Amino acid sequence: MMNKLIYTLALGLLIVSCQNKKGENGGHEHHQPEAATSTVDQSDNSKKSIPQEAHGNVGDAHVSVYYHSPAVRSRVIWGGLVPFDEVWVAGAHSATSIEFSKAIEIEGTTIPKGKYAFFTIPGQERWTLILNKN
Numbered sequence: 260m261m262n263k264l265i266y267t268l269a270l271g272l273l274i275v276s277c278q279n280k281k282g283e284n285g286g287h288e289h290h291q292p293e294a295a296t297s298t299v300d301q302s303d304n305s306k307k308s309i310p311q312e313a314h315g316n317v318g319d320a321h322v323s324v325y326y327h328s329p330a331v332r333s334r335v336i337w338g339g340l341v342p343f344d345e346v347w348v349a350g351a352h353s354a355t356s357i358e359f360s361k362a363i364e365i366e367g368t369t370i371p372k373g374k375y376a377f378f379t380i381p382g383q384e385r386w387t388l389i390l391n392k393n
Contacts, residue, residue: 308351321360327351337381346389349379356393 308327315322329351334340341347349355354376361372373392380387 317359317363319361320363322363323358324355325358326355327353338383341381343382344380347379347381349377354378354391357390 308329311326311328313324313326327350329336337343356374356376358374359370359372363370370390371392375390375392378389378391380389
């Protein structure tokens with residue numbers, strides 16, 4: 260049951276992210292990426308991982324995902340830079356976070372309103388998603 264919850268949530272995040280990339284705002288206001296308001300010098304692109312946001316709705320709940328889009332730069336990521344079967348902070352330079360405007364239910368499990376950091380355990384056959392309430 261927990262695996263279904265994890266896969267459903269991951270699929271939902273992917274859909275929300277893809278909708279944002281297409282420029283479909285679903286009638287809601289998009290927020291500025293967190294780096295736009297931070298004190299980090301935007302001209303320093305040595306990290307080359309760009310702060311991104313994705314927004315969408317699940318039913319009548321607004322969902323926001325905040326992440327840094329990692330630059331692969333011809334590196335082997337899975338099983339290389341990020342080892343299999345170990346906890347990985349999903350996102351480059353800081354944990355990816357997801358925020359729900361109200362409680363949502365996925366596969367019979369209620370996830371309360373709030374902001375969560377998420378971590379993964381990448382595997383060769385399957386991934387595990389871990390949510391941590393901020």
